Amino acid sequence: MRADAKKNYDHLLNVARTVFMEQGSDASLRDIARRAEVGLGTLYRHFPTREALLEALLRSSFEALAERADELQAADDSAAALMEWLQEIIAFTHEHRGVIAPMVSVIEDHESALHASCVSLRAAGAALLSRAQADGKARADLDGAELFDLIAALAWLREQPSHASRADRIFGIISGAVLNTGKSIARR
Structure with a gap:
């Protein structure tokens, strides 16, 4: 994985952990992407589901x-x-x-x-x-x-x-x- 892709991956995981802890496992994936300041496509590229x-x-x-x-x-x-x-x-x-x-x-x-x-x-x-x-x-x-x-x-x-x-x-x-x-x- 390229360095920038790895950075995005780790950042998405950290933001997702925070959002899931705040809102539960049904939290909006769109909200996770928004809070991570990446596009929804970036989120789905790393995590298709x-x-x-x-x-x-x-x-x-x-x-x-x-x-x-x-x-x-x-x-x-x-x-x-x-x-x-x-x-x-x-x-x-x-x-x-x-x-x-x-x-x-x-x-x-x-x-x-x-x-x-x-x-x-x-x-x-x-x-x-x-x-x-x-x-x-x-x-x-x-x-x-x-x-x-x-x-x-x-x-x-x-x-x-x-x-x-x-x-x-x-x-x-x-x-x-x-x-x-x-x-x-x-x-x-």
Whole structure:
């Protein structure tokens, strides 16, 4: 990539990150181009779709969250490591308003540009869960996909103004359920 094209690319990503954090993932691409002081064609040349732009924005963040999960694998307390990572990923999804919906929708869409990033993020969380389960600290009947669903639910809850005040308490309740090995989840 030419130096000026790389500069435009990086600038567009920085502006898009700001706009998405302010307005959510449904923010206007035209607004992003305008705020970046480039033409809409320049934006589309670098990012032909909204999903391509989101993928570029989220890929590095997802990689960092997956690396963080790998770091936490070495923690002495596997339950505390799992809960710390859950808090970090939920905070990330809250900070990046509206990102949870695309994450949930593309996890099963193998053609999506975001699919691989979401799958590796889910796998990182599943590995932390598995370690806590192996240590007898997390319920054995929970899997990585269900953990991802809980993350999505808690992130969604934080995005709802009328429920946000209860989000920390609900996180504590869910944490207790994840770490409670004495009860099983009803399967259908």
